[in-house]
Amino acid sequence: MESIREFIAASQHPHAYARALKESGTAIIGYLCSYTPEEIIHAAGLHPMRLFGSAEDISLADTHLQSYCCSLVRGALADVLAGNLEYLDGAVFPHTCDTIQRLSDIWRLNTKFRFFADVVLPVKLTTESSRAYLSDVLKKFRMDLEEAFDITITNEALHDSIQTFNTIRDMLNTLYEIRSENPSKISGRDLHGIVKGSMIMDRDAAAQALVKIADELRAEAAPPAPKRKRVLVAGSVCSHPDVYTMLEKAGAEVVWDDLCTGSRYFGGMISTSGDPIEAIAQRSFDRLICPAKHKSITIRGENLVQAAREHDARGVIFLQLKFCDPHSFDYPYLKEFLDSQHIPSMLLEVEDQLPGEGQLLTRFETFVHML
Amino acid sequence: MSTQEQKNKRKFRSAGRMREIMTEYYIEAKSASQTGKPVAWITSGGPVEPLIVMDVIPVYPENYGAMIGASHMGSDLCAKAEAMGYSMDLCSYARADIACALENGGPIGGLPKPDMLVCCNNICGTVLKWYEIQARYFNVPLFIFDTPFCHTGFSDAARTYVRKQIDEYIDFLETVCRKKFDLDKSIEVGHRSIQGQRLWQKVLDTATHKPSPMTAFDAFFFLALIVTLRGTQTVVDYYTELLDEMNERIEQGIGAIENERYRILWDNLPIWYRLKWLSEKFASHDACLVADTYTTAWCGTMKYIDENNFIDSMAEAYTRIYLNIGVDEMAESVLGMIDKYEVDGVVMHSNRSCKPYSFGQYDIQQIIQKEKGLPCMMIESHMVDERSFSESQVDARIDAFMEIVSQRK
Numbered sequence A: 001m002e003s004i005r006e007f008i009a010a011s012q013h014p015h016a017y018a019r020a021l022k023e024s025g026t027a028i029i030g031y032l033c034s035y036t037p038e039e040i041i042h043a044a045g046l047h048p049m050r051l052f053g054s055a056e057d058i059s060l061a062d063t064h065l066q067s068y069c070c071s072l073v074r075g076a077l078a079d080v081l082a083g084n085l086e087y088l089d090g091a092v093f094p095h096t097c098d099t100i101q102r103l104s105d106i107w108r109l110n111t112k113f114r115f116f117a118d119v120v121l122p123v124k125l126t127t128e129s130s131r132a133y134l135s136d137v138l139k140k141f142r143m144d145l146e147e148a149f150d151i152t153i154t155n156e157a158l159h160d161s162i163q164t165f166n167t168i169r170d171m172l173n174t175l176y177e178i179r180s181e182n183p184s185k186i187s188g189r190d191l192h193g194i195v196k197g198s199m200i201m202d203r204d205a206a207a208q209a210l211v212k213i214a215d216e217l218r219a220e221a222a223p224p225a226p227k228r229k230r231v232l233v234a235g236s237v238c239s240h241p242d243v244y245t246m247l248e249k250a251g252a253e254v255v256w257d258d259l260c261t262g263s264r265y266f267g268g269m270i271s272t273s274g275d276p277i278e279a280i281a282q283r284s285f286d287r288l289i290c291p292a293k294h295k296s297i298t299i300r301g302e303n304l305v306q307a308a309r310e311h312d313a314r315g316v317i318f319l320q321l322k323f324c325d326p327h328s329f330d331y332p333y334l335k336e337f338l339d340s341q342h343i344p345s346m347l348l349e350v351e352d353q354l355p356g357e358g359q360l361l362t363r364f365e366t367f368v369h370m371l
Numbered sequence B: 001m002s003t004q005e006q007k008n009k010r011k012f013r014s015a016g017r018m019r020e021i022m023t024e025y026y027i028e029a030k031s032a033s034q035t036g037k038p039v040a041w042i043t044s045g046g047p048v049e050p051l052i053v054m055d056v057i058p059v060y061p062e063n064y065g066a067m068i069g070a071s072h073m074g075s076d077l078c079a080k081a082e083a084m085g086y087s088m089d090l091c092s093y094a095r096a097d098i099a100c101a102l103e104n105g106g107p108i109g110g111l112p113k114p115d116m117l118v119c120c121n122n123i124c125g126t127v128l129k130w131y132e133i134q135a136r137y138f139n140v141p142l143f144i145f146d147t148p149f150c151h152t153g154f155s156d157a158a159r160t161y162v163r164k165q166i167d168e169y170i171d172f173l174e175t176v177c178r179k180k181f182d183l184d185k186s187i188e189v190g191h192r193s194i195q196g197q198r199l200w201q202k203v204l205d206t207a208t209h210k211p212s213p214m215t216a217f218d219a220f221f222f223l224a225l226i227v228t229l230r231g232t233q234t235v236v237d238y239y240t241e242l243l244d245e246m247n248e249r250i251e252q253g254i255g256a257i258e259n260e261r262y263r264i265l266w267d268n269l270p271i272w273y274r275l276k277w278l279s280e281k282f283a284s285h286d287a288c289l290v291a292d293t294y295t296t297a298w299c300g301t302m303k304y305i306d307e308n309n310f311i312d313s314m315a316e317a318y319t320r321i322y323l324n325i326g327v328d329e330m331a332e333s334v335l336g337m338i339d340k341y342e343v344d345g346v347v348m349h350s351n352r353s354c355k356p357y358s359f360g361q362y363d364i365q366q367i368i369q370k371e372k373g374l375p376c377m378m379i380e381s382h383m384v385d386e387r388s389f390s391e392s393q394v395d396a397r398i399d400a401f402m403e404i405v406s407q408r409k
């Protein structure tokens, strides 16, 4: 499908996409975390661009970060130091984990862009005071953008942006549902490219294209569902489309995920009535949380089991970046939750490169065989 | 004087009392289930004063982690945590403590079980995950004191948020302990906390004297009280005595090491299982580690505290501690210490256990080199997991580093 290719191209060549966008006169703000209030950036007429770290050689980060830092952060720093992100007008760092927290400092001290902001979100999302604090922080971010770019971000613009992002979320969710119903309709690899592309492409264009893709897929006659075992992928970000193809080769279909480049990105709609900033804050409270945030001590385990049940997943693959503290701390307990429900799981720790194809395939095959 | 006599002279008479206090403290904590006193596990940078007010015994898994490290039980416990599924790249305090809780292993037969958990994330995000794990395991209430990171200052929004959490914290304690918070008592405790912090700072300040009466390794040892018993009279009395001893040593010209020629600053947590080895190694080069960024963390934010309004102002003080500020502000503070203690070089412990303390060290190093032209070296380890430490490599590096330090002087 033509429109799917557009997303895939953007996900494969994010810098080329960004440069073209920049040439058309759009200012670009980079970010690394799915808690970024993209709606506010978009309402300012700026383009929010998720950074994945694509530098060929992440050793460029060696002069600032030790070897025991996750490859996402090393990759992003290497990218900016290599000059690959020259199209950025700035970056925003929502508070995530200890590693991103320090990346923010290092970025601030070693790069020169027009704009820089820390959005120090609360870590606990359970109290009235943290909700009030979160709104305050978002309001301050709105003002910072207004000041730096000499613009006014109106409530109307915010409402429009909320609509756009709601459409994107809704459509991504729809595509996930379509795939979960019948994985033959769209491949895991393509869907991964679509989600990733949605964080890179112009959002209005993305929203429109997603509606179209969803319509077409819905209308399409369904080929028979493949005879592969249904699995779910859980973890932080996944920048490895090959995982999906390898799993297929091994006889499994990824039918759902708990990734911040997946369902955690599109989960939770923003209310379109009332104060837009409050509404954006509310979504952070409602959406599936990332392990660097606190909502309850068991919520992630419950969510994971529920997602596996809902989508009839027979097994779970934990895809984690090496040196990622928040996810590594949660892994044993999530596994325990799954074990108690007799859902087998496997852990795959990756750095910037996947393990060799043969080795990975063998691991996947062994696991899939057990399901 | 024989070498043995000289060695004895350099020993601290206060060390024995310190061990006694810590033993008494742990006995009291371990017998809490008989005495009916509630026990709270709390993070090292957490606001402990309200616990003291409520007669809750604070227990510090991190202090315990240090004991585990110093008694060489870290590798074994960390390996056990790995067998439970915890990655070997996680904080070794957390791994050791998680393994201990399960099997009551470790020194003193494990920590007393908590009745509540108090987690303040002003030191790291690790403690949040660690305390969630313990909250699931012990099935006890967890209070999270959320201190927004201060990359470039302390925002008004953060001020309102942390201040509000003091009230929430007190509510939490009142509910769990089923009694009222005594405001008058909190004023007393606040005073004692400040007094304790001031005295601790004064103790550390004696190291500005040449030769220094104490090393950072001594500070790592004497630190335990300001961490665990802040807000009590015990701390005030003890540090008063310790300060007297330091001043006596200065008067009598007793240096912490035999022949202090070089003065070194240490950055990051100690390597608990190699304290003795490291201190002897540096002493063999006539180098005294006079100060460190770690032990100052428990008295570094006094400037934000209003003595007459402790409860209100402690929110800010607890939020702006050393580990909760930007790399540039940390560098400022390191530069300040370099001047204050007149150091000749900086040793940075690149601590695989502690990412918020270690990431940014390279930038700080560059700033030090640019501003002060001082040599810096890095030692990599996991502070209580010995498997990560390569003695021969570190040994050679220290020799090379001291060579440069001596050439510069």
Ligand code: SF4
Pocket: A070, A071, A072, A073, A096, A097, A098, A099, A100, A236, A237, A292, A321, A323, A324, A325, A326, A327
């Ligand atoms: S992968 Fe983990 S450590 Fe790395 S930035 Fe994400 S949450 Fe932080």
Ligand code: SF4
Pocket: B062, B091, B092, B093, B094, B123, B124, B125, B126, B127, B269, B353, B354, B355, B356, B357
């Ligand atoms: S050593 Fe570092 S990561 Fe571990 S608990 Fe302490 S501050 Fe947190």
